[in-house]
Amino acid sequence: MGMLFVERENPAGDPIDLIEQIVAANDWPFDRAGDGELSVAVNGSWCDYHFGFSWREPERALQLTCAFDMRVPPARRQEIYHLLGLVNEQLWLGHFDLWSEDGVILFRHASLMGTSTSVTVCEELIDIAISTCERFYPAFQFVLWGGKSAQEALAASLIETVGEA
Numbered sequence: 001m002g003m004l005f006v007e008r009e010n011p012a013g014d015p016i017d018l019i020e021q022i023v024a025a026n027d028w029p030f031d032r033a034g035d036g037e038l039s040v041a042v043n044g045s046w047c048d049y050h051f052g053f054s055w056r057e058p059e060r061a062l063q064l065t066c067a068f069d070m071r072v073p074p075a076r077r078q079e080i081y082h083l084l085g086l087v088n089e090q091l092w093l094g095h096f097d098l099w100s101e102d103g104v105i106l107f108r109h110a111s112l113m114g115t116s117t118s119v120t121v122c123e124e125l126i127d128i129a130i131s132t133c134e135r136f137y138p139a140f141q142f143v144l145w146g147g148k149s150a151q152e153a154l155a156a157s158l159i160e161t162v163g164e165a
Contacts, residue, residue: 077098
């Protein structure tokens, strides 16, 4: 991800403005639906990720959602729910959900922003979301397309590759 190199704070303002600057610096396509909302498309290693950012002023909370380019058919939802539980045990920030209406897997995280927020904090939130999605995407694929159990899929996705062949 490109860095803006200038530490700017946004005192008591909408952090969506800062996120828009980060998104523009990375040349990611985006849509500013209105005040406090931003949609972004990011190409990942495994698929395209669809980010949504929402700002709630009363709580001073920023919610980030990142949806995968995959749908879970009803026949695999029970095993995906099991995998979601196992994956979420591994996370320090955020969690994965399955949107029950349309079967979309997504990563969600909400942050309280206090009285100001910075470009660095917003960049870190985006980096964490992307790296978390990239890390666990294969596990969801193993269950959906590979027919693996949740335990098998998680074990395979947590293997760290060392060196080169």
